[in-house]
Amino acid sequence: MEENTKELIQTEEKNLTATQENNIHRNVFLKKIGGGIFASLLLPGVLSNKFTTALAKATTELKELPKLPKQTPNEDVIVRMMRDLQRALKKPLAERKWSMVIDLRKCVGCDSCTISCAAENKLPPGVVYRPVLTEEVGVYPNVSEQFIPRPCMQCNKPPCVDVCPVSATWRREDSIVEIDYDQCIGCRYCITACPYSARTFDAGHDYLDNATDGATSLTGKEKAGKYEVIPIFDYGKEWPRKEGVSPEGNVRKCHFCVHRIEKGLLPECTVSCIGRATFFGDANDHKSLVAELIGKPNVMRLKEEMGTEPNVYYLM
Amino acid sequence: MNQEKKSGLKFVWTLTIVALIIGIFGLFDRMVNGHTNANYGSYVPWGLWVAAYIYLIGLSAGAFIMSALVYVFNVKALEKVGKIALLISLATLIGALLSIWLDLGHMGRVWRMIIHTNFSSVMGWMVWLYSFYFILLAFEFWFAMRVDLINWSGKIGLSGKLSKFLTFGSTDISDESKVNDKKKLKILGGIGIPLAIAFHGSVGAIFGSVGARPYWNSGLTPIIFLVGAFLSGAALLTFAVYFWGPERGSESNKNVILLMGKIILGLLAFDVLLEYSEITIGLWSSVPSETASIKLILFGNYWWVFWFVHVGLGIIIPAILLISGYKSPKKIALAGFLIALTFISVRLNIVIPGLAIPELKGLRDAYTGPGLIFTYFPSLMEWAVFIFTISITGLVFLIGRTYLPVIEVSSKDIEVEK
Numbered sequence: 001m002e003e004n005t006k007e008l009i010q011t012e013e014k015n016l017t018a019t020q021e022n023n024i025h026r027n028v029f030l031k032k033i034g035g036g037i038f039a040s041l042l043l044p045g046v047l048s049n050k051f052t053t054a055l056a057k058a059t060t061e062l063k064e065l066p067k068l069p070k071q072t073p074n075e076d077v078i079v080r081m082m083r084d085l086q087r088a089l090k091k092p093l094a095e096r097k098w099s100m101v102i103d104l105r106k107c108v109g110c111d112s113c114t115i116s117c118a119a120e121n122k123l124p125p126g127v128v129y130r131p132v133l134t135e136e137v138g139v140y141p142n143v144s145e146q147f148i149p150r151p152c153m154q155c156n157k158p159p160c161v162d163v164c165p166v167s168a169t170w171r172r173e174d175s176i177v178e179i180d181y182d183q184c185i186g187c188r189y190c191i192t193a194c195p196y197s198a199r200t201f202d203a204g205h206d207y208l209d210n211a212t213d214g215a216t217s218l219t220g221k222e223k224a225g226k227y228e229v230i231p232i233f234d235y236g237k238e239w240p241r242k243e244g245v246s247p248e249g250n251v252r253k254c255h256f257c258v259h260r261i262e263k264g265l266l267p268e269c270t271v272s273c274i275g276r277a278t279f280f281g282d283a284n285d286h287k288s289l290v291a292e293l294i295g296k297p298n299v300m301r302l303k304e305e306m307g308t309e310p311n312v313y314y315l316m
Numbered sequence: 317m318n319q320e321k322k323s324g325l326k327f328v329w330t331l332t333i334v335a336l337i338i339g340i341f342g343l344f345d346r347m348v349n350g351h352t353n354a355n356y357g358s359y360v361p362w363g364l365w366v367a368a369y370i371y372l373i374g375l376s377a378g379a380f381i382m383s384a385l386v387y388v389f390n391v392k393a394l395e396k397v398g399k400i401a402l403l404i405s406l407a408t409l410i411g412a413l414l415s416i417w418l419d420l421g422h423m424g425r426v427w428r429m430i431i432h433t434n435f436s437s438v439m440g441w442m443v444w445l446y447s448f449y450f451i452l453l454a455f456e457f458w459f460a461m462r463v464d465l466i467n468w469s470g471k472i473g474l475s476g477k478l479s480k481f482l483t484f485g486s487t488d489i490s491d492e493s494k495v496n497d498k499k500k501l502k503i504l505g506g507i508g509i510p511l512a513i514a515f516h517g518s519v520g521a522i523f524g525s526v527g528a529r530p531y532w533n534s535g536l537t538p539i540i541f542l543v544g545a546f547l548s549g550a551a552l553l554t555f556a557v558y559f560w561g562p563e564r565g566s567e568s569n570k571n572v573i574l575l576m577g578k579i580i581l582g583l584l585a586f587d588v589l590l591e592y593s594e595i596t597i598g599l600w601s602s603v604p605s606e607t608a609s610i611k612l613i614l615f616g617n618y619w620w621v622f623w624f625v626h627v628g629l630g631i632i633i634p635a636i637l638l639i640s641g642y643k644s645p646k647k648i649a650l651a652g653f654l655i656a657l658t659f660i661s662v663r664l665n666i667v668i669p670g671l672a673i674p675e676l677k678g679l680r681d682a683y684t685g686p687g688l689i690f691t692y693f694p695s696l697m698e699w700a701v702f703i704f705t706i707s708i709t710g711l712v713f714l715i716g717r718t719y720l721p722v723i724e725v726s727s728k729d730i731e732v733e734k
Contacts, residue, residue: 125686159526
């Protein structure tokens with residue numbers, strides 16, 4: 001089992017460096033190609049259907065998925081979920097139903113998922129995709145703390161979608177609720193409509209806003225600030241951070257790390273969970289781990305009474 | 317001229333210019349630093365500017381409905397205040413749109429609301445409705461002034477030049493053309509009434525339709541918005557007519573104010589009834605979040621906004637003034653001023669308490685950062701920008717009132733009506 005994990009980490013690392021290299025060359029690459037799939041990625045949200053089909057095409061044609069170790073009977077759930085993921089990626093987009101299961105009995109409230117998510121998506125101050133809510137239950141000496149990680153619920157009936165005045169957000173066929181940062185006008189109506197407070201506003205804050213300019217090569221606004229301008233890859237598109245340019249001024253939320261999923265990697269919160277409490281996969285695939293867990297009797301969803309039909313499940 | 321001095325128009329001009337200068341600092345901050353110096357954010361995403369927007373747009377709808385009494389229902393007693401009602405309507409509409417435009421994360425994308433409208437969204441509908449309303453209002457204002465603009469074209473100075481330009485080449489001052497204007501005004505006003513109700517109702521529906529916010533989520537919300545709009549709009553108009561209306565201090569002016577006083581008192585009573593219903597049902601309801609919002613209004617950090625500003629200065633004192641002073645235009649004007657001014661507190665108490673209650677237990681302390689808090693008080697920049705939008709509203713009104721024939725009604729005009 002340990003070997004499995006090692007191998008897995010290696011493959012993941014390789015994949016990550018590949019992605020980074022890809023990103024560096026992407027600008028050049030874009031200019032060269034200037035059409036086809038990549039151009040269609042740049043189309044505004046009005047042509048959202050075209051956008052998603054182009055993306056679907058791109059992902060199903062992607063052959064270089066991480067190489068997984070041979071299947072063993074009691075393998076790490078991470079490996080199993082990556083196997084599930086690869087199976088799902090071979091299906092057309094519309095047949096996938098990305099879902100998350102969070103086992104609250106295993107969550108220790110370490111906030112690893114929150115932090116790794118912020119690192120993966122380079123979240124600026126004031127934006128959070130996956131906070132962990134803490135609730136104290138009981139009276140001393142019979143007291144315990146309950147931790148509830150709260151990603152975007154990727155609802156089947158998302159109340160945030162209908163309220164958008166410019167159709168900048170929609171539910172993809174694979175159940176992920178997408179935001180087109182180029183289309184969003186930043187009115188924040190969707191924030192008010194979400195019953196889970198899953199959407200936050202990127203007001204344009206930076207961690208180094210009030211930092212002084214340092215002289216050395218590492219400290220100071222100029223040098224350390226490089227981290228703040230590294231592009232993010234929300235919804236599979238490259239977004240370098242520039243003042244006043246999207247996603248600044250937009251509403252942002254968790255997207256199940258769709259840019260990772262489509263490269264065969266699990267969402268960052270899932271792989272960083274120290275207790276293996278977060279599970280991810282295709283609920284339409286009855287062989288997948290998440291489908292198995294969703295079928296358990298102790299499963300629940302947040303605010304079921306709202307009729308939003310979340311795709312995030314909790315095990316109690 | 318002497319009368320103009322007494323009316324305090326000069327004082328208001330000075331006040332507006334000072335406000336504009338303060339406001340420009342806020343605008344500068346907003347343009348340079350974007351939303352970083354604002355206190356609204358992720359958990360309380362809407363703040364003072366959204367409240368200012370619904371406040372000003374309510375004043376616009378209210379003043380417009382009063383003008384409709386003149387142009388559609390031929391209420392003779394009010395006919396001389398038709399144009400000033402339309403001017404207030406236009407000025408507050410411009411202020412409202414400015415306020416909400418500055419609130420957007422991407423101001424340059426505002427046109428998408430028209431080009432890429434999502435009609436599943438109430439906000440999508442609202443944009444179209446108030447676009448039509450804006451156009452209709454501009455036309456109606458023009459037809460209401462057309463003859464007077466032609467008459468003023470010959471005047472020396474800025475008002476003459478402005479009037480001449482605004483005639484857009486129209487020179488027909490025949491009785492026939494005046495009858496024609498009246499007909500057009502009636503039609504435009506007739507379309508305007510349902511349009512004003514629909515667009516301000518839709519502003520209310522933006523809040524009323526949000527299921528995630530129990531305090532907003534009520535069929536009563538759009539109705540409260542409308543009644544509040546009529547009340548605050550009529551109140552502002554009364555105050556404006558007393559100081560800057562036609563034939564200030566005359567018997568006819570007095571009669572207008574007295575009639576308006578009765579209208580305001582009726583609307584105030586109805587508004588209080590609706591509010592009472594909303595608050596008491598909310599407090600008794602089994603929806604904890606709704607009760608929490610109402611408790612926040614009544615006993616939260618900003619309890620004084622409700623009790624002192626709204627109930628004290630916005631309901632009790634105006635009610636006493638209106639009842640005791642039913643024959644005193646001065647008291648009625650003061651009541652109108654108080655109601656119109658303090659109504660911003662009602663709008664703030666709609667927007668903020670609906671958002672200031674965490675939707676999930678434990679969210680308050682789960683993650684920190686700018687905008688990730690559930691308490692809200694506008695920042696200095698937000699106040700300054702608010703002052704800017706109010707000063708622009710004032711400026712539009714003052715320019716119209718000073719340089720356009722908003723007050724003067726030619727004697728011939730009156731003959732035609734008979």
